[in-house]
Amino acid sequence: MKWQRIWLSVLIALAGLLSGLTVAYAAMPDGLPIAPYFKTGTFTGSSNSATLVPNAAGEKETVQLTNAANQLGTIWADKDAYYFELNHDQKASMWMYFDNKGGSAGDGMAFVLQNDTRGTAAVSRTKLTNVPAAGETLGVWGSPDEYTSESPSVVSSQAIQNSWALEFDTFVNNQFPGSYIDKSSDFDYFINYVTDKKTESPHIASNYPAQSGTYSRRYNANQYYTVMFHKGILNPALSNGAWHHVTLKYTAPSSYPGTGKMTYAFDDKDATTGLATAATTTATVDINTSNVDPQNTGKAMWGFTGSTGQSFETNQVVFEQIPGLVDASATASLYDRTEDNVQVPANGMIMGGDRLLLQYNLTYNAGRKAWDNVQAAMTIPDNLTVTSGKVTYADGTQATVDLSSYQPGDKQLNATLPKGLSMENKTATISLYATAANPATNTAVGMTTSKFSAPLGIATADLGGFSIVHSAVNLTAQVTSGNAVNVLPGKTTTVTGTAALKGATSNAQFTLHPTLNGQDLAPATFDSQKQSDGSFTGQFSYQPLASDLHLGENKLTLYVSDAAGNSSPDVTVTINVAGILSYANVPKTVTFADTQLTGTSQQIGRQGDWNLLVNDARGSGSKWQLTARLSKPMTAINQPATQLDGDLQYRASTATSPVTIGTTAVPVATHTTTSNDETTNATSWGADAGMLLHVNSSAVSGTYTGEITWNLANAPS
Structure with a gap:
């Protein structure tokens, strides 16, 4: 036993x-x-x-x-x-x-x-x-x-x-x-x-x-x-x-060798949540570098x-x-876009339905290596839904945050920063645009910690908690001018709509908040009128600047807020700026070179102005095709009944066989546009390629004329 x-x-x-x-x-x-x-x-x-x-x-x-x-x-x-x-x-x-x-x-x-x-x-x-x-x-x-x-x-x-x-x-x-x-x-x-x-x-x-x-x-x-x-x-x-989390911060002496200072902080982060803690204990001591580095290296x-x-x-x-390689830090802030982008303090309040900006500022403080391949794991506060995001670097470049794997209600949004940070490009600002839910009662949202990890360093950012105040009213907005609009380049459109507020005792004014292609624009106020049923209604009209619209699809998002800070759900209008495909120049007369007949078949090249210019303002990636057909045969001027013994031909290159151009259209140029507004010479063929004139051995001397019909189509067939 x-x-x-x-x-x-x-x-x-x-x-x-x-x-x-x-x-x-x-x-x-x-x-x-x-x-x-x-x-x-x-x-x-x-x-x-x-x-x-x-x-x-x-x-x-x-x-x-x-x-x-x-x-x-x-x-x-x-x-x-x-x-x-x-x-x-x-x-x-x-x-x-x-x-x-x-x-x-x-x-x-x-x-x-x-x-x-x-x-x-x-x-x-x-x-x-x-x-x-x-x-x-x-x-x-x-x-x-x-x-x-x-x-x-x-x-x-x-x-x-x-x-x-x-x-x-x-x-x-x-x-x-x-x-x-x-x-x-x-x-x-x-x-x-x-x-x-x-x-x-x-x-x-x-x-x-x-x-x-x-x-x-x-x-x-x-x-x-x-x-x-x-x-x-x-x-x-x-x-x-x-x-236990430990942070060591060393301050070098002003001249070397000398006496530096080391500050060590213990328990400055919580291991479970990653949040900074109030229980941190710190001390600072001197370090005489001569005691550690007697050779002064x-x-x-x-x-x-x-x-x-x-x-x-x-x-x-x-x-x-790791000291010396990368010294990076991160901070997190919350802004209420509905309330003129005011920063929400820790334990502050927002209204249910408010539009918010979650902003994470990453800073490269010092180091010998770049902070590359940063993986952002951003914790999304409860009752917030991210709608879009972007990254802005110190050098002015921007990138869109990929939301393809994010679903409303997800607690975390993961993203890879497309560029690293270094002393030459020290900061990156991640902006996540979000909408607050409207819980049935006033709701407290706890602190969150987001992590930015890379092989050479990890930084974390804490976002303070806040409260969402329940909105007891029903504010709605709708567009009356249509949710999809087509405009020409350089033009704009006017979006009209109405707003209705129910459940409020008073309201003198509404505010319209426009966002175009993810960029917040200046809000505009409009009046409301009280109706017999006690509700308040108003009509709005908004016209984006033509210079703010780019070719292709533009997304205009609108919502309305009232004087008490309540806000409506988003309404979206798609503005499609569709440029036109057109001729920039078509020569009225084109000619072939004067040629002395030899009694054998001959190929005659072009001479003079053949510059047929095409303008494509539909945006990069659009395609077009130019075809040609002989709508009137080549006929002698002094003998109208005599037609040229030969053919109008098109050769794509010297390595290809020519194609006869008759009354059926033949493709003579195709192109994919590489810019939003591009002019291209469709007839910039080589000397022995493109449109040529072939005459047979029995052709009779004379001056011949005919008619070519060009056709410009908006995509290759």
Whole structure:
């Protein structure tokens, strides 16, 4: 029975561990691919526990530094390609997971900047045995394994050299030195700051691992021990089963070398929703670049180290933005188009049925690489339906957002940005035009987060919540002039209609809101009259500018609002600008070259003006065909009864056989227009192609005339 009880307790512990990891994998946030950017540390003397781990679905990847007792893991970004620039502002962001072990977790992780000559082999090592040091060192701090009166410089010499580290310490090393001194577990003993006991709980803090001033040798019970001075201490919960978001913002010194500043923010995003949180804790510390970059190269290798002792945890990191490559940010705003495009503040109100603009502003702040292949996953707030969208870049170019896979009611709209962002083209504005529903009661809409992901960086944008006020009235609009209109180029049309409002006690004026081809135009007001049944009606008239209409189909969308902010459903008018196909020039007389007959069959070429010009104003892609037929035969002027012994012929090219042109029409030119208004010479044939005159050997000399009838058709047959 004793063995059964022991075995059962092991099973229970194992089950608890697996359950925690399952939750972690399921909740793993989206991140960047790991393999292209990072290398596991190459230190010798013990194995490196760092590995890449996919989530349960195999869709995401995380760096796992430790997951068992007595482990040491390091991982480094490639210094040649993905270095940290100490002489320029930098930004890094990531998600970190410290398991769900509370006070029994150990020991944690550290973010490290370093110029140790060992490169990826850099790790803290013990003095006595010269093996990689784990436990409270986290693989980066000096190892206090000597208990004599040696200088703190001995401890610092065993750290990663030329470095700065930000530790996420899950195990409190503050045991009273007398009985635990042999366990090298006294870095966090509160005498560190005498009265400041912030290190007596799990904490985040920073300092220089290889500087002797980071450590202090103290004496107790006839032995020496080492405490570590912590800078920028934060005391959030770490090993609580949650993914924690961390953002590092480095401000470079004004002149290099010098003293920069590092600001680190913990829990600045919620892992479940992606929203910014109010529970963010931050600290800012100085970084003396000479301590990290003594050669003044302006660069540092960066990465993570982590370790465990007898206490352990699963330590994982998901990267969101890699410093130096792409520093990108995004913001989201909501505008009420019905209310003169006023911006809706967080917790603001809109009216049911209002037309809205969801605007996402993406900014490339800095970097060495372009932010390419950005995949936008925009969360659509409840009770909003997107009707159209566009992307506008800093260079002025625009693209339409593809809504083919979007359905009203979808919670997310996905789109791929057609162009990347860089220092030459720094911004992209995604504009989504939407209509608010009119719920039966006033309805609160929660905050949303949208994500913009690319292989070199991920940015998120939060949109504040708002309320939709129920509209209790019935406002409608209809067009009386027809929902489809044809106009000629350079012309316009007048759209007329009526609006009716029921359920309101007063209304003096309506406002007409026109949108042409997705572009909002200036609204116009018109009066309403109260009817015997208590309703209000009005008539509107709207004429778009001819210059705003393009060839082909134009979509004019109209809706009406009242003085209280209520609005009608959309009505749509299709305005088709159909250009005409016409002759721009037809020569009255065309001639063939004067030729001396030789008594053999001959081919006679054209001479003079044969420029038959066709104007096509129907738009790019339209097609036309020109045909010719001989409507009067070639007859001698001085002998009207004598016809030319020969034929009028058409040859498409010198490689084709000629076709005789008689009383049946023969195609002599076809064309596809490449612009919205194009003039083309239909008779620009080669010298030995096109329309030619063939005479037989028995032809009689003379001057002959005939008549050619041209026919221009709007498409090839």
